Amino acid sequence: MQKAIPYMHFRGGSSKGLYFNAADLPSDPEIRNRVLIAAMAGVGGNDGRQIDGLGGGDPLSSKVAIVSRSQRADADLDYAFVQVVVGGNRVDTIQNCGNILAGVVPYAIEAGLVTAQAGQTRTRVHMLNSETVCEVVVQTPHGQVRYDGDARIDGVPGTAAPITCNFIDVAGSTCGALLPTGHPLDVINDVEATLIDNGMPVVILRAADFGISGYESCDQLNANAALKQRLELIRLQAGKMMGLGDVADKVVPKMCLVAAPRHGGRICTRTFIPHVCHSAIGVLGAVSVATASILPGTVAAGLAATLVDGSSTISVEHPSGEFSVSLEVDRSAAFPEIKSAGLLRTARLLSKGEVFVPMSVIRDPL
Numbered sequence: 001m002q003k004a005i006p007y008m009h010f011r012g013g014s015s016k017g018l019y020f021n022a023a024d025l026p027s028d029p030e031i032r033n034r035v036l037i038a039a040m041a042g043v044g045g046n047d048g049r050q051i052d053g054l055g056g057g058d059p060l061s062s063k064v065a066i067v068s069r070s071q072r073a074d075a076d077l078d079y080a081f082v083q084v085v086v087g088g089n090r091v092d093t094i095q096n097c098g099n100i101l102a103g104v105v106p107y108a109i110e111a112g113l114v115t116a117q118a119g120q121t122r123t124r125v126h127m128l129n130s131e132t133v134c135e136v137v138v139q140t141p142h143g144q145v146r147y148d149g150d151a152r153i154d155g156v157p158g159t160a161a162p163i164t165c166n167f168i169d170v171a172g173s174t175c176g177a178l179l180p181t182g183h184p185l186d187v188i189n190d191v192e193a194t195l196i197d198n199g200m201p202v203v204i205l206r207a208a209d210f211g212i213s214g215y216e217s218c219d220q221l222n223a224n225a226a227l228k229q230r231l232e233l234i235r236l237q238a239g240k241m242m243g244l245g246d247v248a249d250k251v252v253p254k255m256c257l258v259a260a261p262r263h264g265g266r267i268c269t270r271t272f273i274p275h276v277c278h279s280a281i282g283v284l285g286a287v288s289v290a291t292a293s294i295l296p297g298t299v300a301a302g303l304a305a306t307l308v309d310g311s312s313t314i315s316v317e318h319p320s321g322e323f324s325v326s327l328e329v330d331r332s333a334a335f336p337e338i339k340s341a342g343l344l345r346t347a348r349l350l351s352k353g354e355v356f357v358p359m360s361v362i363r364d365p366l
C-alpha cells in the first residue's frame with residue numbers, strides 16, 4: 001500500500017524542490033521527515049543518486065518547502081524549508097533557503113492558499129527556519145501567476161518573470177548575532193576567517209590562503225580533496241565558534257572562498273554548501289557575503305572592489321555569473337547596521353501531482 005500526497009515541483013531561483021501544503025503532510029516532525037526522505041530519495045536507503053525518488057541527486061535539487069497560511073499578524077504565509085541530505089538518509093532543517101523561497105508565493109497562489117491580486121501580489125512570508133520575514137512580490141496579471149518574462153538570473157538559462165524578495169532583519173537569524181564571535185576577523189588553523197550570519201551562517205576565507213586563485217571551476221574545486229579536507233577541519237571549529245555546536249552532520253556553516261573580483265563585481269566567490277561547490281551561490285549566502293564586504297575588518301572587505309558612490313547594490317561574482325544584493329544600511333552607528341536585503345529571483349512551476357510513499361514509512365518506526 002502506498003499513500004498519495006499532493007505536491008508541486010518548482011524551480012525556485014537556481015534550485016528546485018518539492019512544495020507541499022503543510023496540511024497534506026503528517027504533523028509529527030519525525031514521521032514527516034521520513035515521508036520527505038521517501039518522496040525525494042526513495043525507501044531503500046539514500047545512496048546519493050535518489051534513483052527511487054523525485055530528487056536529482058544534488059543538494060540543489062533535494063529541497064522541500066512546506067507552506068501554510070500564517071497565524072502571525074505580520075505574515076501571510078509560513079514557509080518551512082527542509083534539506084533532504086543527499087546520500088545521508090536524513091534531513092536538515094537548521095538552514096533557510098532563499099532560492100526555494102522564490103517558489104513559495106507562486107505555489108501558494110496555485111494551491112489556493114493566497115489570492116492573487118490584479119497586476120502583482122505582495123505577500124509576507126514568515127520563514128520558520130530562521131524566524132524571519134521576507135516580503136515577496138510576484139507578477140500576477142489577470143489574477144494568475146505569470147512565469148514568463150525578461151528577468152535573468154545567473155545560474156538559470158533563459159529569462160522569466162521577476163520575483164523580488166526583500167529580507168527584513170535577517171542578521172543573526174541562525175547564530176543569534178551578525179558576527180557570532182563578536183569580531184570581523186578570527187584565526188582558525190592559522191588562516192584568517194570571517195564568521196558571519198546575515199541570513200545564512202558562512203565562513204569567509206581568502207582563496208589565496210589555500211594556494212588557489214579562487215577563479216577555479218566547481219569541477220576543479222570538487223576534485224581537490226586536500227582543499228576540501230582543510231576546509232572541513234576549519235568548518236568544524238567555526239561551527240562551535242558560531243554557536244552551532246558539532247556541525248559534522250549539519251549543512252551549515254557554508255564555506256566561501258573569496259578573491260578580488262574579475263568581472264566588474266565587488267567580490268568573487270566559490271562556495272561549498274558545505275562539501276560540494278555551489279554552481280552559483282545560495283541567496284542568503286550571497287546576502288551574508290555581500291554584507292561582509294561592507295563591514296570594516298572582514299576578509300571580504302579586504303579584497304572587495306570600491307563601491308560606486310551612493311550605490312547600495314553589491315554584485316557578488318560566482319562560478320556561473322553574478323548575484324546582485326541591494327542592502328539597506330544604517331550608517332549612523334559606529335558599525336554599519338543592515339536593515340534589509342533585496343534581490344531578484346525567478347521561479348517556474350514544473351509539475352504537479354501526487355507523490356507515492358509506502359504506508360510503512362508513515363506507520364512503522366525505522
Ligand code: NQM
Binds near residue numbers: 273
Ligand atoms: O543561501 C544552497 C541554494 C542554497 C541555499 C545552499 C540558498 C540560500 O542555492 O538562501 O538559497 O547554500 O545550500 O538554493
